[in-house]
Amino acid sequence: MTAPLRKQDLGPVPRTGPLPAPACRPDATRGRLHDEEDFDHRGPFQRDRDRIIHASAFRRLKHKTQVFLEHEGDHYRTRLTHSIEVAQVARTIARALGLNEDLAEAVALAHDLGHTPFGHTGEDALSELMAVHGGFDHNAQAIRIVTRLERSYARFDGLNLTWETLEGIAKHNGPVPAPLPWALAEYDRVQDLELTTHASAEAQVAALSDDVAYNNHDIQDGLRARLFTEREASELPLVGAAFAEVGTVFPGLDARRRRAEALRRVFGAMVADVIETSRTRIREVAPTDADAVRRAGVPVIRFSDAMWADLQVIRAFLFTRMYRAPAVIEMRTRVTGVVRELFPIYLDQTSLLPREWQDDVRATEGDATQTARLVSDYVAGMTDRFALREWSRLTGRALG
Template structure:
């Protein structure tokens, strides 16, 4: 199946020419579509550049060959564009959403997020997805007429809802933004946003297996119980019985990505044929996702996650590093809250005279924007003891 071959533009695809627009109207000015301009603005943002020094799973101390938050994002973009192309969707919108999906992640991966959320418990909590929206609507200050990147409605919607409707108590950043812009929080997002979400799953399932193998946290023999991995490995060994270990890793990842993309395209086409949506808004009103894995592949993908959780994300080597990293975030938050003079001058000015809750939110903004190495440098500047992340 040639999944990368471009399909004709689907009736249910998002259309930049029909976009609901931007919070601040702007002239077109060039030949790019609204969604292409969104993707380009994200690429040129400061928050995007900082992803290069934010942890995916392994701290940058571990070596140069493991994924960072940036390289993970680029892999998500590649998968998202491939799926969007095959389904006749807007590739630029899927790319923009893939580029933006982790902009709000604090340093030190999910350990940093858990600690920052705990620190912010009395002030509305912290959620990296909501923080991504805050980054593109408030924190990136590059334009003379407005804060944020002034992205299209469809890009804001996809950042907030790529995992589905937002229900229950809203995260702080989303609740604040909802007062300015109605993003249809009750509905499913566009098909392009759904593509970006499943591309994230595909990318981190495959690259975390690859990074875990390279780090020696588990071996190929331990993956034979995983249905999809077992099938791919058996074929590789049948064709190249003497293939060296490193090439087996590469071939395993390549074939798994191909298989997962192919399954998503076939299953999504089946669901769309069944639903017969007339346009992009019909996708939003369906009440369920149209982009997804088949039941068999969904079970295989769930098995990969179930394997990775204890064997990689909770591996003692990873946990020891992340616990120390969590202490860095906790220490910095407490210090900044107790002594705003510890903040850099530009951030200090932004918290002076504010309520405790508003001050905490700005400190969370500052911390969430830090890279791993900047956070460590700040900790070294403010404290006598230095954590050991190796």
């Protein structure tokens, strides 16, 4: 069982000086699909981060959920708050390892852009509905959003992000196996993101930062929702040690502060573990540059075996007690029906789509698959509240 680590266990944290060999260097970027003149004081990855933050798809994450529905409580995480937390973790880890913080942050902020309303159950429903048209995958959808669906620039569709940021969005979880999701296959014909290799170290940092963030905040949200008790959570590896330490250091602390203090230690232990383990892995692999990280055949950013084993126990607990809790399943089943009904309504009556979407449908010239993909784009981009409102308006029913 792992024990919470403290600040002194992290070792020196580099803040200045040249980036080490594994880092993606802004001055060595592979560039953008559409050439642009660098006319301000920002580097290329900083500009990517800023474009993601200002994208309409990023703003909509505010009303897309993680586990609980958007209207079930103001204190539960949304895709937006989760993405911000992931970005914070990614910057911390990237800085400690001497990697490019801006690239790690950009990938972290963009990693959930492709999610549908109502979390993974909404994605499952849309994937089934799109099965005859190539399916649906949220990572691939994120690429479609940042390369095509965002339309705020005069000279190109999408955000025209650098190759490194697009690569990180597409494969931060590792090489993408065949057959490729259709949205990735479509873009792969335009620009080769080398989908069979690992991503940069910065993108790998974003992926593990996602794990750190949701393992920590799902325990917190589950406790707040009373899906399990503090005593039950304290039986988990890592979590139990954190609560025990808080009880020793701060005896008699009220429940709210006790939970916050304990989970802060859990959070810190996961981050420290990634940093220390990844430092060792980078020394072992000894990549000479960012491309060597991609060709290494193994990830260079990882948890220790002991931490990974503990996290599997925590995930199994959360799966049973939170993600598959009867109250959560009941509501998810009801809202999944919203997606299942909205998609065929728009597919059969494309005149119900906003005018700009109707223009795109007409441009498909009767191609049923392309029309279905546009309808899928529209439904996938909805927030929870907008999907519920549109479903109620079009069906005349209320969720209840």
